[in-house]
Amino acid sequence: MLGEPTRLELLWLMTRGPQTVTELVNAVGASRTSVSQHLAKLRHAGVVDVLREGRTAHYSLRGGHVERLVREGLNHADHVVSGEQPHQ
Secondary structure (H helix, E strand, C coil): EEEEEEHHHHHHHCCCCCEEHHHHHHHEEEEEEEHHHHHHHHHHHHEEEEEECCCEEEECHHHHHHHHHHHHHHHHHHHHHCCCCCCC
16 A cells, blocks of 8 residues: 555655645646545555545545654655665
8 A cells, every 4th residue: 555656645745734635636746536546545544534624625644653654664765765874
């Protein structure tokens, strides 16, 4: 589930707070259909929540544990790619 680059980018964007589909589409440069399908998979996996306000849906990470997982996972990947030593 987390091995797909677009999903990782969507998750990273949601570490900043709730995002609408339009905001996510504009940020990742993918089609609305593609972003919606990725969000549906993330919701099904239990890592993303949706709050509907009228016709607008706001997607967010499901709690602080998921946010920390996303941040730490991407920070770890950055260390591996950059060669920076891991934290103790």
